[in-house]
Structures are given as C-alpha cells and as structure tokens.
Amino acid sequence: MAQRMAAHHRRPVSHTVVSAALNAVATTCRERGLQFTIIRRQVMETLIKAGQPLGAYELMGALQDSLGRRLAPPTVYRALEFLQEQHFVSRIESRNAFVPCAHPDHPHACVFFICDNCGASEEVEDRTIERAVARDAASLGFRVARRVVELQGTCATCLATGTPTASHHP
Template sequence: MGHHGHHEPQGEALLTAAQAALERSGEQWTAMRRDVFAALTAFEKPASAYDIAEAMSAAQGRRIAANSIYRILDLFVAANLAQRVESANAYVVNAHPGCRHDCIFLVCDGCGRTTHVDDDRVTDALRHTASAAGFAPERPVIEVRGRCAECRAAAAA
C-alpha cells in the first residue's frame, strides 16, 4: 500500500468517530476527554498540553491543569485519536481515527504548521530495515523539517 488518502470527518462527525474509536479500545468517552479532543481539533498547528489547558481554561472560565491534559493525550495517542509530533513536543488530532498506520509529518520551520502524510511504502521500508537489524519497531516517527509552500512564497515575495 502506498501513498493514500482518507475520508476525513470534521466537526461533530470527527468527534463521533473519535468516540467510537476510543470506546472500541475499551476506554470511556468522558466529558473531559471530549473537551480535550475538541480543543485539539481547533488548533491549526500542533498543540502542547499547555496550549490545550490554556484554551480550555479560557473557554470554561476555570483553571484546567496541564497534567490532566497530558494523561488524556497519552491515552489518545495509544488509542490512535492523536499523534505526537516529537520534535515539537506537541500533538495533532488524527483526522481518521479508524485507520492505524505509521505517519510522516512535514513540519514547517517558518509557520509551525504540520502536515500529516501517509505513505506506507516509506514506513514499511523503515520497519523492514529495523526488523532486519534485529530491532522490533513499535512506533516509527518520521518528521521532515523544511518550509511549506506558503512560507516559501512569502519569502520569495
């Protein structure tokens, strides 16, 4: 399987897909987990637990602790609802939580936006190489740093 696309639900449909995926993994979809997921979907760039806690605190008019957010984000990563952008120590929502495969992130050093790309040929080759070296890959993380088209165009103008 090579580069491929997905139907990516948005809004309430994405929340429903996330809830179904979390419940399939044996976890409960609580109000707090829903709020964290909804807050994460509102960010255009990868968001840290502190970013999410700040947004939720402002929206709810009460302080939300980042430690609570971290625990939920870890659960979301394990349940395939979110992915961690390692180099930014931040998270992006998985827009297709029903599909589990390795991801490639294109991280713009200009604006910080992160684009998620699926190319199983690349990640399968990486897994094969690791296995051939006697290593059991669990969660390959591929991040490519550079400039997005918008930042390149702005720099050229």
C-alpha cells in the same frame, strides 16, 4: 525554550472537519470498548481546532479559553496520555507539542510535515514509507513501538507568500 509559534496565516479548521475528526475518535473508542470521556473529548477537540501542534501549556491555555475555567494539569496530562496510547494524538518531539492523528481509526506510521515558519503541520499516510520501515525493522530484528516521522521545512503557504524562513539550507 518557549515553543510559541507565529501563527499569522493559520488556517481556521472548519466545523465540519472538527466534528468529523471527533466522530472518528468517538467511533473508534466505542469499537475498542473505551470511554471517550468529556475531558478526553475536550482535549481532542482543542487539538483538532488548533490546526497546528500545541505544547502542553498552549493546550491548557486553549482549554481554559474554551471552557471558561482552568483544568488541573494532571487531568489534562492523563487525557493526553490516553489519546497518545490509542494513537489519536501524536507527540512531535522536535517541538515538544501534540497534534491529532489524521487517521485515528487504524494503525499506521504518521508522517508529519512541519513548517518552521508558521508552525502548521500536515500529516500524510504513506504506505511506501511504512513498508520500508517494516522491512528495515525486520532485517534488524527490531520491534518498533512508535512510528512518527517528523519532517521540518517551509510549508507551501509560506513559500507562496514569500515569508522569510528562519533558516536557509542551500
């Protein structure tokens, strides 16, 4: 039930990466005529800094740590909803967790590679997958609302350090 993930080799997200990602979201909000309120910004910043998908409770805990005060859950949920609607944040269904989109400025299919061992996630933008999904959707007459692909396995860092994986599928 609990979504706590071991984070023993979590890579710290550099300040440059955090501010570049926040600036991209701020610019996109401006272009779309949307408010990037302080709370939306704080939620976005916390998710970017985490470097891995965070569950709602982990997110609230991290926000409390950085702000030094507790935010009301509905406030956080509303901010999360906004960020998801704008595709700045994706929900990882398999983890019930949230992760910032790597390319918030344009619509795309988000493809996430999620490590079962350390919880790290990497997003890639793959035009081939997007085209294939668009083609298949068209042939089915299906309108796609959410384009998030989740791939689970073991990340390169865990493989290199020989960290035992939770499950083996030979």
